[in-house]
Amino acid sequence: MIKPLLCVSGLTTEFQTDEGLVRAVDGVSFDLPPGGTLGIVGESGCGKSVTALSIMGLLPRPNGNIQSGSIDYRGEDLVAADNTRLQRIRGNEISMVFQEPMTALNPVHTIGRQLTEVVAIHTDQSPAEQIRTAVAMLQRVGIPAPELRMTEYPHQLSGGMRQRVVIAIALICEPLLLIADEPTTALDVTIQAQILDLISSLQKDFGMAMIMITHDLGVIAETCEQVVVMYAGQVVEQGSVFDIFDRPKHPYTQGLLRSIPKLTDIPKQPLDIIPGMVPSLHDLPVGCRFANRCQHRAAECDEAGLTVDAVTEGHSVRCLKWRQL
Amino acid sequence: MSAPLLEVRDLKMHFPVKSGFFSRTKARNFAVDGVNLSINPGETLGLVGESGCGKSTLGRCISRLYQPTAGEILFKDINLAGISHRQLLPYRQNIQMIFQDPMESLNARHTVGEILEEPFLIHGIGNAQTRRQSVSKLLDTVGLPARSASRYPFEFSGGQRQRIGIARAIALKPELIICDEPVSALDVSIQSQILNLLMELQQEFNLAYLFIAHDLAVVKHISDRVAIMYLGKIVEQASSNEIYHRPSHPYTQSLISAIPIPDPHHTATRILLKGDVPSPISPPPGCAFHTRCPKASESCQRDVPILKTVTPEHIAACHFAEAP
Numbered sequence: 001m002i003k004p005l006l007c008v009s010g011l012t013t014e015f016q017t018d019e020g021l022v023r024a025v026d027g028v029s030f031d032l033p034p035g036g037t038l039g040i041v042g043e044s045g046c047g048k049s050v051t052a053l054s055i056m057g058l059l060p061r062p063n064g065n066i067q068s069g070s071i072d073y074r075g076e077d078l079v080a081a082d083n084t085r086l087q088r089i090r091g092n093e094i095s096m097v098f099q100e101p102m103t104a105l106n107p108v109h110t111i112g113r114q115l116t117e118v119v120a121i122h123t124d125q126s127p128a129e130q131i132r133t134a135v136a137m138l139q140r141v142g143i144p145a146p147e148l149r150m151t152e153y154p155h156q157l158s159g160g161m162r163q164r165v166v167i168a169i170a171l172i173c174e175p176l177l178l179i180a181d182e183p184t185t186a187l188d189v190t191i192q193a194q195i196l197d198l199i200s201s202l203q204k205d206f207g208m209a210m211i212m213i214t215h216d217l218g219v220i221a222e223t224c225e226q227v228v229v230m231y232a233g234q235v236v237e238q239g240s241v242f243d244i245f246d247r248p249k250h251p252y253t254q255g256l257l258r259s260i261p262k263l264t265d266i267p268k269q270p271l272d273i274i275p276g277m278v279p280s281l282h283d284l285p286v287g288c289r290f291a292n293r294c295q296h297r298a299a300e301c302d303e304a305g306l307t308v309d310a311v312t313e314g315h316s317v318r319c320l321k322w323r324q325l
Numbered sequence: 326m327s328a329p330l331l332e333v334r335d336l337k338m339h340f341p342v343k344s345g346f347f348s349r350t351k352a353r354n355f356a357v358d359g360v361n362l363s364i365n366p367g368e369t370l371g372l373v374g375e376s377g378c379g380k381s382t383l384g385r386c387i388s389r390l391y392q393p394t395a396g397e398i399l400f401k402d403i404n405l406a407g408i409s410h411r412q413l414l415p416y417r418q419n420i421q422m423i424f425q426d427p428m429e430s431l432n433a434r435h436t437v438g439e440i441l442e443e444p445f446l447i448h449g450i451g452n453a454q455t456r457r458q459s460v461s462k463l464l465d466t467v468g469l470p471a472r473s474a475s476r477y478p479f480e481f482s483g484g485q486r487q488r489i490g491i492a493r494a495i496a497l498k499p500e501l502i503i504c505d506e507p508v509s510a511l512d513v514s515i516q517s518q519i520l521n522l523l524m525e526l527q528q529e530f531n532l533a534y535l536f537i538a539h540d541l542a543v544v545k546h547i548s549d550r551v552a553i554m555y556l557g558k559i560v561e562q563a564s565s566n567e568i569y570h571r572p573s574h575p576y577t578q579s580l581i582s583a584i585p586i587p588d589p590h591h592t593a594t595r596i597l598l599k600g601d602v603p604s605p606i607s608p609p610p611g612c613a614f615h616t617r618c619p620k621a622s623e624s625c626q627r628d629v630p631i632l633k634t635v636t637p638e639h640i641a642a643c644h645f646a647e648a649p
Contacts, residue, residue: 189580217513221587222593260516260587267565267566268548271517273514273518
């Protein structure tokens with residue numbers, strides 16, 4: 001058995017808001033082997049990005065706090081780690097790519113400066129070496145004329161090129177884990193294809209593990225080996241990509257897969273829908289959080305104490321009725 | 326065949342690009358550059374393209390939010406492109422819009438009741454009592470509770486707000502609705518609810534839609550016919566099944582191949598396009614797609630391809646497009 005690179009267990013993250021304490025992530029657990037790819041899928045507000053920020057130690061302070069749980073990274077608990085230690089890990093061993101490259105890049109610094117800054121912090125390369133490393137990395141992510149780009153500013157690049165720069169910054173120290181939070185959502189379809197291709201080829205080359213956070217089930221199916229489905233702060237189902245797409249057990253996963261329009265559908269037929277909407281995090285039910293939208297709801301679904309059931313090795317579901325479905 | 330509800334002929338929208346101290350026009354942005362299309366009553370025409378291809382500008386020209394530079398917009402044989410705002414007023418009832426972000430397109434300081442009453446007030450329809458009845462009927466039609474009328478837009482979720490936007494669009498019983506990315510900002514499970522609502526309303530009121538979106542799977546699902554746009558021009562147009570099963574333009578082919586398929590058994594054979602979309606301020610000569618096209622030859626850099634018939638009801642603007 002390979003030791004997991006990252007082992008998140010019982011992660012619970014809370015935010016202090018004007019309307020009171022909100023539990024954005026509630027008891028999330030998953031393992032990620034070295035070099036593996038895990039997808040976290042869910043709708044807005046399900047807690048997928050907060051999970052990523054918790055791992056990175058980038059929760060907005062003082063409002064956001066990890067209330068309980070552990071994030072075991074190569075035998076070290078990141079929840080307990082201090083800021084200095086986290087700064088050494090971030091950008092060096094664990095990196096992150098965000099959705100909107102324009103907000104991830106500093107508009108008043110050149111591309112070159114933003115790349116060499118990372119190298120300067122995490123290695124002892126000389127300035128000349130830093131520039132060589134940066135140019136090589138830009139070349140690797142497919143940016144034409146990298147020497148010229150080094151002297152340019154983010155606004156001079158297109159959206160796809162900016163996202164390539166963000167990826168170059170994230171990977172310049174060859175991290176062991178890349179967290180990609182909706183990396184292609186802001187991009188056009190043909191550019192998305194280029195970026196997804198780039199990420200997976202870099203992942204192979206560097207042998208790094210990846211957490212892919214997205215709402216797009218197509219992206220999950222194409223890039224991930226393991227999938228975590230989140231709903232209202234909890235993991236409702238997790239398993240291999242084939243478990244989730246071929247044998248989904250949770251009514252939410254099933255509904256999600258059925259409700260997306262597919263290219264193979266007959267046009268103009270009514271789509272299957274999940275009725276209603278996600279409950280507010282301020283006012284969560286004690287029982288199953290999906291119950292109000294579930295067609296298989298029974299009286300016991302509204303009782304407290306819902307636990308996660310193992311379907312098979314590695315495939316688990318948070319539903320009382322999954323055997324009957 | 327019945328007469329088309331809307332016919333757009335050689336429509337052009339060129340925005341001046343101004344700069345310098347005297348704001349002189351330095352260049353022109355060829356946002357929409359010679360578009361022809363038609364929509365029949367009760368039909369959905371999907372319009373697909375990447376950002377900056379001019380699809381939203383085209384939609385805004387048709388609803389006359391923009392005054393097009395050249396071309397004709399024939400709505401029931403009246404050319405809307407050439408008439409004044411005053412003359413346009415009666416047609417505004419007939420052509421409505423739904424926008425991507427309902428939070429931006431709904432007035433945050435008005436209650437939903439006021440927002441939905443406004444179209445009736447502007448066009449002087451009914452009295453206070455009948456207007457109130459119309460509002461509650463509209464709310465019911467789009468699946469919102471009647472008490473929503475006294476609430477403000479911020480009190481609703483994204484999907485509910487889009488329902489309000491739809492209710493406003495159908496208030497005056499239009500015949501054509503321009504839907505500009507109506508579901509792009511919504512979550513997957515809400516997206517299908519809104520798509521179903523749009524399809525139901527189309528059945529009920531015999532609405533025609535121009536459905537603008539970048540998501541080909543969504544567009545294919547809701548449309549009878551689909552037009553693909555690239556750099557201000559329509560490059561291919563066919564029935565939604567035809568365009569997916571037998572795409573003939575290299576751009577459409579790569580667009581379809583780029584869509585991530587939600588099936589882990591599917592192995593993608595992608596046609597990866599090189600580079601980015603060129604700027605519409607200086608579109609490439611010849612075929613605008615030749616800079617990224619895997620099939621491009623010398624003639625593509627020189628000759629502008631015209632839309633030609635591939636099969637009946639299927640047109641494509643490519644020198645290499647031919648009947649399968």
